[in-house]
Amino acid sequence: MATIHDVAERAGVSIKTVSRVLNGGTEVSEKTRTRIEQAMRSLEFTPSAAARMLRGRPTGLVAVIAEKLTTTPDSSEIIKGIQLVCEQLGKVMLIGETGGHADVANRLVADMRERRVEAILFATPFHREVTVEPLLGSTPTALANCFEAPSRYTQVVPDDEGGGYAAAQIVLQADHRDIAFLQLIPGMVATGLRLRGFERAMREHGVTPNPDWLIHGAEAGDADEFSHLADAVDRLFASDNRPTAILCGNDKMAMRVIFILQRRGLRVPADVSIVGFDDFRLISEALDPGLTTVALPYREIGELSGRHVLEQSSAPATTIRVPCVPVMRGTVAAPSASAVQAMQAMKAKR
Structure with missing residues (x-):
């Protein structure tokens, strides 16, 4: 895998100059910037998420902690709803499957937070009460198709x-x-x-x-x-x-x-x-x-929970009940x- 050192050598510039381009600095000439970008493309160089974290820039990552959701055909529409919002907002969705085990969920949360995800969504295959461990810190969080009592986060559930x-x-x-x-x-x-x-x-x-x-x-x-x-x-x-x-x-x-x-x-x-x-x-x-x-309304539940946690994360926690309509x-x-x-x-x- 190419490194920033390889890019600097290919472009004939210093590592500091490459770093300025990566950070969006304006003090690099257009000619030099073009040469550096060409070097990146030829080397298939991608700035690492870790590097972006160190620079304090958003990672663009959104975590979904799912409970048997990826193997449940009908309620997997929740994932599709969240994915739609992520695509519209230019985010990348990461899915962690718990299999219904609390210890796995805790490990996934810790791992996702280490990756500096911008938001975490908990999603279940059927409408039920959950207990969210207090390991989330200040990471914006929402619940999809499940709820806490009392609630600390916005939770989007069907109006059963x-x-x-x-x-x-x-x-x-x-x-x-x-x-x-x-x-x-x-x-x-x-x-x-x-x-x-x-x-x-x-x-x-x-x-x-x-x-x-x-x-x-x-x-x-x-x-x-x-x-x-x-x-x-x-x-x-x-x-x-x-x-x-x-x-x-x-x-x-x-x-x-x-x-x-x-x-x-x-x-x-x-x-x-x-x-x-x-x-x-x-x-x-x-x-x-x-x-x-x-x-x-599985897809709507996914969309609403995704939009809330990514666009209205500072809004007060609330419970949103999505209508179930006759077909x-x-x-x-x-x-x-x-x-x-x-x-x-x-x-x-x-």
């Missing part, structure tokens, strides 16, 4: 409660009243928030949720989080009192529910309407009909006349 409300509104506005909700893993932040939004939408429409239809379609601890999903669907259809619409905790669950219903001889959406969550397009756009869902496709329709009549007859008997 609003997303649960939007999912319920999709089927309520299609005149469904017999609505089941197959939820995500118990204890997840998103699970509780989406249920709260679902219940708010149901109250506004004067509909009382059937507690037997509020089931967790995913479970923690299994190699396959949906290993009990078929049993959950069977519970919904165990009697003549059946839902005409099912909300699912994510698009992967919705896809499996559609396949389970098809094996039972039920049509989507003619017999049962289905709504997913995420808008994971490898699924939502590949299904036939396309999956009606609520989009998780209408083909798995929701009004309840069929036969289904409505059957439900009405059963309710009259009760």
